Amino acid sequence: MDMNEIKEIFFQECEEQLAELESGLLKLNDGDRDPETVNAVFRAVHSIKGGAGAFGLDDLVSFAHVFETTLDCVRSNRLEPNQDVLKVMLKSADVLADLTNAARDGGSVDQARSRQLIKELEALANGELPQASAAEPAPKAAAPAPIAAPPVNEEGFQPVAFSFEDFEADEPALIEATCYEIVFRPKSELYAKGNDATLLLRDLSRLGEMSIHCDMDGMPPLDRMNPEAAYFSWKISLTTDKGEDAIRSVFEFAEWDCDLDIALAGGSAVDASEELPMQPVPFDLSLLDEAPAGSADEEEQIAIRDRDAAVSAAETASNVLQMAQSSARVPAEAQKNATAAASAAAQQAASAATPTIRVDLDRVDRLINLVGELVINQAMLSQSVIENDTNGTSSINMGLEELQQLTREIQDSVMAIRAQPVKPVFQRMSRIVREIADMTGKSVRLVTEGENTEVDKTVIDKLAEPLTHMIRNAVDHGLETPEKRLAAGKSAEGTVRLTAKHRSGRIVIELADDGAGINREKVRQKAIDNDLIAADANLSDEEIDNLIFHAGFSTADKISDISGRGVGMDVVKRSIQALGGRINISSKPGQGSVFTMSLPLTLAVLDGMVVTVANQTLVVPLTAIVETLQPEASAIHSFGATQRLISIRNSFCPLVDVGRILNFRATQANPVEGVALLVESEGGGQRALMVDAIQGQRQVVIKSLEANYTHVPGIAAATILGDGRVALILDVDAIVAASRGQSLKPEMSLAAAG
Amino acid sequence: MKKRVLTVDDSRTIRNMLLVTLNNAGFETIQAEDGVEGLEVLEEANPDVIVTDINMPRLDGFGFIEGVRKNDRYRAVPILVLTTESDAEKKNRARQAGATGWIVKPFDPTKLIDAIERVTA
Numbered sequence: 001m002d003m004n005e006i007k008e009i010f011f012q013e014c015e016e017q018l019a020e021l022e023s024g025l026l027k028l029n030d031g032d033r034d035p036e037t038v039n040a041v042f043r044a045v046h047s048i049k050g051g052a053g054a055f056g057l058d059d060l061v062s063f064a065h066v067f068e069t070t071l072d073c074v075r076s077n078r079l080e081p082n083q084d085v086l087k088v089m090l091k092s093a094d095v096l097a098d099l100t101n102a103a104r105d106g107g108s109v110d111q112a113r114s115r116q117l118i119k120e121l122e123a124l125a126n127g128e129l130p131q132a133s134a135a136e137p138a139p140k141a142a143a144p145a146p147i148a149a150p151p152v153n154e155e156g157f158q159p160v161a162f163s164f165e166d167f168e169a170d171e172p173a174l175i176e177a178t179c180y181e182i183v184f185r186p187k188s189e190l191y192a193k194g195n196d197a198t199l200l201l202r203d204l205s206r207l208g209e210m211s212i213h214c215d216m217d218g219m220p221p222l223d224r225m226n227p228e229a230a231y232f233s234w235k236i237s238l239t240t241d242k243g244e245d246a247i248r249s250v251f252e253f254a255e256w257d258c259d260l261d262i263a264l265a266g267g268s269a270v271d272a273s274e275e276l277p278m279q280p281v282p283f284d285l286s287l288l289d290e291a292p293a294g295s296a297d298e299e300e301q302i303a304i305r306d307r308d309a310a311v312s313a314a315e316t317a318s319n320v321l322q323m324a325q326s327s328a329r330v331p332a333e334a335q336k337n338a339t340a341a342a343s344a345a346a347q348q349a350a351s352a353a354t355p356t357i358r359v360d361l362d363r364v365d366r367l368i369n370l371v372g373e374l375v376i377n378q379a380m381l382s383q384s385v386i387e388n389d390t391n392g393t394s395s396i397n398m399g400l401e402e403l404q405q406l407t408r409e410i411q412d413s414v415m416a417i418r419a420q421p422v423k424p425v426f427q428r429m430s431r432i433v434r435e436i437a438d439m440t441g442k443s444v445r446l447v448t449e450g451e452n453t454e455v456d457k458t459v460i461d462k463l464a465e466p467l468t469h470m471i472r473n474a475v476d477h478g479l480e481t482p483e484k485r486l487a488a489g490k491s492a493e494g495t496v497r498l499t500a501k502h503r504s505g506r507i508v509i510e511l512a513d514d515g516a517g518i519n520r521e522k523v524r525q526k527a528i529d530n531d532l533i534a535a536d537a538n539l540s541d542e543e544i545d546n547l548i549f550h551a552g553f554s555t556a557d558k559i560s561d562i563s564g565r566g567v568g569m570d571v572v573k574r575s576i577q578a579l580g581g582r583i584n585i586s587s588k589p590g591q592g593s594v595f596t597m598s599l600p601l602t603l604a605v606l607d608g609m610v611v612t613v614a615n616q617t618l619v620v621p622l623t624a625i626v627e628t629l630q631p632e633a634s635a636i637h638s639f640g641a642t643q644r645l646i647s648i649r650n651s652f653c654p655l656v657d658v659g660r661i662l663n664f665r666a667t668q669a670n671p672v673e674g675v676a677l678l679v680e681s682e683g684g685g686q687r688a689l690m691v692d693a694i695q696g697q698r699q700v701v702i703k704s705l706e707a708n709y710t711h712v713p714g715i716a717a718a719t720i721l722g723d724g725r726v727a728l729i730l731d732v733d734a735i736v737a738a739s740r741g742q743s744l745k746p747e748m749s750l751a752a753a754g
Numbered sequence: 755m756k757k758r759v760l761t762v763d764d765s766r767t768i769r770n771m772l773l774v775t776l777n778n779a780g781f782e783t784i785q786a787e788d789g790v791e792g793l794e795v796l797e798e799a800n801p802d803v804i805v806t807d808i809n810m811p812r813l814d815g816f817g818f819i820e821g822v823r824k825n826d827r828y829r830a831v832p833i834l835v836l837t838t839e840s841d842a843e844k845k846n847r848a849r850q851a852g853a854t855g856w857i858v859k860p861f862d863p864t865k866l867i868d869a870i871e872r873v874t875a
Binding site: 002003005006009010012013039040042043046047050051053054056061191192193194195196198199202203252253256 | 765766767809831832856859861862872873
């Protein structure tokens with residue numbers, strides 16, 4: 001793994017942390033005061049800062065640092081996270097996301113915005129209130145004194161890179177070799193913290209010429225000795241050209257846990273052994289290095305033994321003597337309990353956060369594709385067995401049934417791999433709401449529900465765009481200005497509610513606002529002006545509401561920055577349809593509007609009804625079908641030259657011959673000989689689709705026609721049936737639209753032949 | 755014998771950096787994602803030195819260090835704290851919890867290896 005890969009991981013992680021950050025902030029915004037929420041928020045920023053520092057992403061580091069400092073104030077209860085504070089923080093989270101993106105993809109961020117936020121964050125950390133609330137009667141946050149972080153200069157904080165070499169590198173040439181006398185008296189804490197006198201002495205010896213005297217006078221008789229205590233001290237004479245700072249830096253980790261005196265010896269660069277009053281005890285630190293000296297004479301052997309004794313005494317902490325064990329038993333018991341408690345807690349936490357692995361999406365897609373093939377193959381196998389073997393009790397049939405069940409289970413499990421919660425998309429929406437609320441000067445609260453509802457990743461990916469547009473619309477057009485809201489007796493803050501739930505094998509996403517609702521008079525007038533409807537057309541409320549999905553329809557008097565981007569609700573509708581979904585609107589004047597999207601959980605399989613039309617096999621998506629019925633001659637009514645209606649329970653419904661629409665045949669079939677499928681199209685209109693016969697109902701694996709052939713009007717996709725034949729999947733909405741007179745494109749007949 | 759290093763850090767980025775740096779420097783690296791996991795793998799990891807972050811979910815660095823120091827077998831293992839928090843207060847808390855030394859982020863491979871070598875024989 002190289003640095004680039006790690007950087008890639010870093011940005012992935014940033015995305016997760018940013019999501020965590022935002023959801024945490026939103027929780028705080030909702031009044032959650034759980035310290036763990038604050039901690040998680042803090043950690044998210046902290047992690048981003050840590051990684052960014054390692055990659056030298058200075059802009060990101062400096063912003064994250066200021067943000068972190070302010071969050072630390074919240075964490076330590078010096079700053080009350082009220083709405084105003086959180087407003088600044090949520091904006092900061094947005095800027096942090098922008099900075100991360102800029103660091104990854106290049107590009108720039110709005111410098112003025114981030115500078116402004118840095119100022120606001122610093123002000124918060126210093127105990128000042130955000131400007132917006134300055135006039136409000138003293139909120140709680142005003143009370144604590146500004147003990148927060150020291151003021152940071154405006155250019156932003158630069159982390160001080162600390163390097164151990166600095167001491168040596170800074171002034172090597174300036175200092176002449178000087179002799180220092182160092183007295184080093186470790187306390188027992190030094191050993192308890194894993195420091196080791198011998199290692200410190202070793203590092204010291206690397207600075208220059210050194211001689212050591214070990215003072216063992218403090219050593220009590222063996223029977224009174226505490227093996228964990230520090231009895232030795234050292235007098236060191238060191239000749240070095242690195243300076244006193246270098247010596248201090250050797251003891252950097254130990255300075256709290258020892259007495260350390262460093263003094264200049266009488267003269268510089270003198271032979272220490274002659275000058276010192278004491279005789280240096282041979283204390284050969286080179287022996288610490290792994291290779292032992294080649295030949296040692298007897299005297300040296302004794303010296304080594306002495307050293308060993310000294311070292312083992314010094315290493316008391318790491319080599320616990322038997323003597324200590326009896327005294328250590330009691331703490332050991334306590335520790336065992338603590339460990340047990342810790343592991344119990346760990347198990348609890350583990351059950352909360354199940355382990356996950358990351359898999360390349362390509363691999364999952366390949367698997368899904370293969371399972372799709374398996375399903376087809378299994379169906380083909382079943383069919384040929386049934387055809388060749390009429391004896392239904394054979395063990396092959398039994399086995400096949402089990403195989404079918406297993407295949408189905410495999411398929412469901414594989415689909416579940418790709419299913420992901422809609423949470424990330426929902427989270428992105430809260431930022432959009434904030435930004436548009438700011439732009440329009442409206443006060444908006446986004447409430448999300450069912451964030452953990454899972455749906456296929458491909459659906460999620462394609463959901464963001466239409467949803468963004470709808471949210472924009474809801475805030476810009478749906479909600480009124482605070483003044484109007486107050487005048488209408490509502491709270492000044494508008495609410496946009498985004499809900500996801502599973503309903504009968506589909507995911508239903510609802511976007512509700514508590515705004516003014518659709519102004520039907522205006523919509524109607526606009527539609528008349530744009531020649532969408534006749535001036536005297538008699539439309540139901542529902543039909544009027546659905547007019548907003550027509551191309552180029554916008555009721556906002558002036559085209560605003562936000563919604564007037566050339567994308568209308570018609571585009572939203574089309575992208576939802578492209579996902580195999582439906583969208584509906586219901587609106588109550590003065591109370592708001594609800595957009596309901598219903599989407600398939602996956603784009604890979606579909607439950608369909610297999611039908612025959614003019615000797616062709618077609619699949620009609622089951623979700624579109626309301627009911628099927630056998631038309632009776634008395635129920636069929638003709639009007640106009642070619643139109644026919646069917647009466648179903650005292651209401652009339654246009655009858656559409658699928659074979660005729662698709663140009664499979666030149667004349668309309670006799671309805672009485674076929675079957676009518678009552679379908680519901682976008683906008684709620686019902687149609688009865690005429691087909692020749694129903695073959696059955698089954699789950700089919702969707703094979704994109706676009707990818708393998710080209711887009712065919714009236715046909716959504718294709719599939720392979722159990723007998724190996726290709727069947728086209730009907731695009732019900734296109735058929736219904738065509739039946740309204742907007743005929744399918746001419747290449748239709750060609751495609752139908754294939 | 756390769757020296758064994760146990761690293762405890764919740765950031766995937768930092769974990770990978772530690773892994774690459776330590777492996778390149780000839781250490782054997784065992785990794786945990788937070789204090790709780792760090793304590794769980796302690797026995798198995800049997801480290802010569804531990805490098806830990808401070809800010810972590812479930813069990814932070816302070817708690818983890820205390821946990822290690824309570825373990826008879828590992829209470830003298832050198833523990834280096836790897837953190838962006840360079841201020842004296844945090845260092846001091848880490849020390850009180852029983853940290854041997856610290857490495858101040860931004861992460862720098864030389865500093866890391868240097869510090870590890872300082873606290874290991």
